[in-house]
Amino acid sequence: MSLASRTRLAALLAALTAAAGVAGVTTWAHGHAAAPAPAAAQAPQRPSVTQGTVVQFVAHPDDDLFFMNPDLSRSISTGVKVTTVYLTAGESDGRNEAHSPHLQDPARPADHAAYAEARQNGIRAAYAEMATGRRTSAWQRTSVPTTGGGSAEVDVLLARPEVNLVWMQMREARSISGDNPDSLRGLWDGKVPALGSQLASGTPVTTPFTYTRDQAVQAIANVLALYRPTTIRTQDPTPGRTRPAGAPADHQDHIYGARFVQAATERYAATTAAGPRPHFSVQNYVSYPNSSLPPTLDAKAAEEKLGYLKTYAWSDHQDWCGSPAGCGDRKTATRPTGAGWNQTIRYSRGESTTWLTQGPPGHLYAFAALDGQMAYWTRPRPDTPWQGPRFLPPTAPGTTIDAGASTARLPDGRIAVLATRTTLATTTPHDYRRETVYALQNAPGAGFGPWHTLGTPDTGDLSATSAIGTPTATTDPAGRITVYLRDSRRTLAAATQTAPGAGFGPWQSLGGTALQGDPATATDSAGRRHLYAATDRTVLAWTQPAPGAPLAGPFPTGLPATTGVLSATPEGDGVRLSFRTPGTGTVTTTRATATTAAPLLSPPATTGGEGGYGAVATTGHLLAGRAATGTAAITLPTPDTHTNTNTNTNTNTGTNTGTGTGTGPVWHESQMLYTGAPAAVTTPDGTNLAATLGLDADLHTTTPTPTPGPAGPAPTPWHRAVPPTALAQAARHPSTWHH
Incomplete structure (x- = not known):
């Protein structure tokens, strides 16, 4: 480890030792040991460059790579602070296996915790590659308290500490549209009083927890209060239906995760006055409906996006990470393009040019x-x-x-x-x-x-x-x-x-x-x-x-x-x-x-x-x-x-x-x-x-x-x-x- 990396790690560990509760989280977010000093005033006519703080919320690991890229990689490349928050563990059926005419991984018993860890490993690899060009770049991982006895894992990329990942680790629906009460949808609709966690194996969060509907909203609002974003990215809370009286046009976790984020942003704005916090805008992204729409990206951008997806998917199947759970999401390795999603990025709102x-x-x-x-x-x-x-x-x-x-x-x-x-x-x-x-x-x-x-x-x-x-x-x-x-x-x-x-x-x-x-x-x-x-x-x-x-x-x-x-x-x-x-x-x-x-x-x-x-x-x-x-x-x-x-x-x-x-x-x-x-x-x-x-x-x-x-x-x-x-x-x- 280089001297610079050891110095950053020592500072992070010292900050983590001092951290207590949500208030203490500000000492390690984005690798800062203290709140940053206000930026010096710029000359009025200085040319604009990318500035601000981006926080994006997705339901599952890979939603960001499929539906928010290349906005994500472009933001990371500018050096602004970028944090992605994963609301669920993305544990699915617990099987980290690729099955296609060209890939046949051996069948193994379902292990939800291990599959959640494999997806985390793939995400860390993809973000490290976007930020440093090396999927093996090291991360500092820690557990921080949220609300109601819950905790979240926060990962800081040591070589680029402005890049953070937050794992809320709530249980996912394990079905695209099925009526499963133990889900974000069930929690939002009041079908369950609380939603439990699904902890990934290897996570520093050691104690399972549950969130009520209000606690889930507050936990997300606490993340916003921590990172103080100027741009919030999230999925589409209202994609409609595939046809009248048909199934929702998107994954239920995408829809209801975005609704929880909507509620949290409203609470954050209402309880934290402007001035102490910066103003923020919200950008919504289309997810599954992209499958039936024309591609929006050129060939070069689509290929770059596909490269990060292949890293996440652990397409080379080489054991570079040393994790028994696997170094990425082998389900995605079956088809890393998704349903043509590597060729597309599309906003669900905010496209009017008459403002x-x-x-x-x-x-x-x-x-x-x-x-x-x-x-x-x-x-x-x-x-x-x-x-x-x-x-x-x-x-x-x-x-x-x-x-x-x-x-x-x-x-x-x-x-x-x-x-x-x-x-x-x-x-x-x-x-x-x-x-x-x-x-x-x-x-x-x-x-x-x-x-x-x-x-x-x-x-x-x-x-x-x-x-x-x-x-x-x-x-x-x-x-x-x-x-x-x-x-x-x-x-x-x-x-x-x-x-x-x-x-x-x-x-x-x-x-x-x-x-x-x-x-x-x-x-x-x-x-x-x-x-x-x-x-x-x-x-x-x-x-x-x-x-x-x-x-x-x-x-x-x-x-x-x-x-x-x-x-x-x-x-x-x-x-x-x-x-x-x-x-x-x-x-x-x-x-x-x-x-x-x-x-x-x-x-x-x-x-x-x-x-x-x-x-x-x-x-x-x-x-x-x-x-x-x-x-x-x-x-x-x-x-x-x-x-x-x-x-x-x-x-x-x-x-x-x-x-x-x-x-x-x-x-x-x-x-x-x-x-x-x-x-x-x-x-x-x-x-x-x-x-x-x-x-x-x-x-x-x-x-x-x-x-x-x-x-x-x-x-x-x-x-x-x-x-x-x-x-x-x-x-x-x-x-x-x-x-």
């Missing part, structure tokens, strides 16, 4: 769900600094605003912000539900009024079918708002105000089948509304044949399959539709023109570059999205790009006189990972601006600066919209920043 918008001319607003509430930043004029985050009126206790926000601008310049809100079943398990909500500005440029609910187009069995998407909205010339939503049956639903400023009428079905992602809408220069939604095979369209006419459709577009996330922006008498191509992640665009029937679409054309994944925001010639490396990237037009006068302000109206894109845009990557989707807007003076929410839960922006000469526009670095010094002042004077 950045303009109120009165030049007055910009950006919205994001932070701490389970809706936050926003403002820039009153181009020559004034950004301010924020401020917060809209809070939701009721026991509820939380979900990731993802969209906006609509009224003719008088007021902004409506829309989201979904989850009720967390604080009284009875069946109280759990999700609904569409909106809040409206009191006056142009002023604060926001209270939240109003539109309910949900779903009826019956709300606890199981609250799989509605993020709403998108538009306004007509009179100021009536129409909200569009993918419901839990994966069809399109709409609700419209009965009059400007009045309540909404009932939800109406607009048809469509197998919709993925959220609908995208824009209004062309003639005043005709367009709406597009992806399926697993193509894109469907709804359009107005004339301004003010009822929306007609769905029409087949003939477009190929996409990765499921669309963006739409006005372009003259049509709409520019942008999406990613499965298997490469390259951005493809087409121009749609409304007719009296199906819209006419131009031949799809790619924008070049190496691809990426996730949503793409567009305005004018500017595109913003996630590069193949996971970092924020923007396009800049080449010198011969034709002039584009699109004045899109994300108000669903605008014009564009451009007729082409020359040799195509050039992508420029940053050094910053981010969460959710990017957004982009064009101000009245023609300036394009892109924005993202960093892993630090801060707003970051960039404005490509035009430069004369053949080089064309220069890439301007991303930077924090609100400098750290201003954030510190806001923390000292919260009344200045919060409504």
